[in-house]
Amino acid sequence: MNLYLKNKTITHIFLLILITSCGTSGSLNELIEKEEEIFIKKTNFKSGINQFPSEINIIITNKNQSQEQILEGIFANYFYYKENKGYSPKIIIQYINLNSDRSKCAVDLKSSNFTFLVVSEKDFRIPVKCRNLFQRLNGIQILTGEAQKINGTRLYPFEVKEGNKEIIIDHARLSNNNVIILDQKKDKNKIEIENLWISSGGIVLESEKIDLQNITEVIPRNLFIDESQKRQKKLRNLIRTSLEVTPRSRQDADALILSTSLSNARSLKPSLEYNYGERISVYLIPTWNNVEDYKTKELDLEGTVFIEMPWIAGLNPDFKLNQDIKRNRDFAVGYDSYEIFLLLSSREKVNYQGLSGKITTSQSMILRQDILIEVKEGEILPIGY
Known part of the structure; x- marks a missing residue:
């Protein structure tokens, strides 16, 4: 089902953000403004979307740019479903400070909520005092960079690595x-x-x-x-x-x-x-460590076949996106992660062509596949997955 969203109104949303750092916790109302213009093949859910979870958790392990961009992607898709489907679960965010022995893990988090765990550190380890909580969590562990899969949880690993x-x-x-x-x-x-x-x-x-x-x-x-x-x-x-x-x-x-x-x-x-x-x-x-954009005409790459995220390559007709939105891979990962959450909540088969590529599941793993692209007469043309 192809949906065209052209929302010129600025959406205001207040998120309840619960941040735990160095043993302190508190709530913060954060105003986020988004303007979306997206042409994308969205999921046509068979079950009523309003029956999905009323609350979700997001756990971040770092306040770096990568994790911020993943959050931006999650929020962008959140806004889409809020504006078009009326579905807007409460979001509870918690920051785990790995450098503090006083960091608390169980504050204001319900283990029954669907959870996004965002990890980008190579040596991330679940703090000892957090292990009981993590073993009860259901959801997705979003692993970027050199982050490794975290065992002993019921969180689906979504490993986003450079190039298939x-x-x-x-x-x-x-x-x-x-x-x-x-x-x-x-x-x-x-x-x-x-x-x-x-x-x-x-x-x-x-x-x-x-x-x-x-x-x-x-x-x-x-x-x-x-x-x-x-x-x-x-x-x-x-x-x-x-x-x-x-x-x-x-x-x-x-x-x-x-x-x-x-x-x-x-x-x-x-x-x-x-x-x-x-x-x-x-x-x-x-x-992936460069910030170069693809040109409108890639004449120097004529005849070259390469792999890429559809969002980064700016492919049509599946993905026609507002040029004002910064194209980066972490945003695409966050956007797709929210769609995966909805698919898992609906208990439908996960087979989604998202911003980061083709998303499927296999043996409790979330798999991502880049799209194959060929340059013909300077044009970037998809070959397929």
């Missing part, structure tokens, strides 16, 4: 066998891509960590252009005659996988063509 590499590897392997891998991230990321390609039956010809200081040398070196030029020079010296010879790039490579930022990809793809590698297919796994 299996999807793009499987797609690339449909028509390619021999690959060159160029990666600017940590070594374990490059090794993971190598292992996925090899386990699928492919051959890794070269695998290199990108030296950002000498990025212009990466493509010629891996296509053996340097070797070709050395042979030409040797031949010229031997026959003592000037030669006009086109350098010969390697012919055994079918595909190039780039695991890098958008700006680097926009340099490396044209470099591939300049160095006589235009027949090689290019696949991109964008890094």
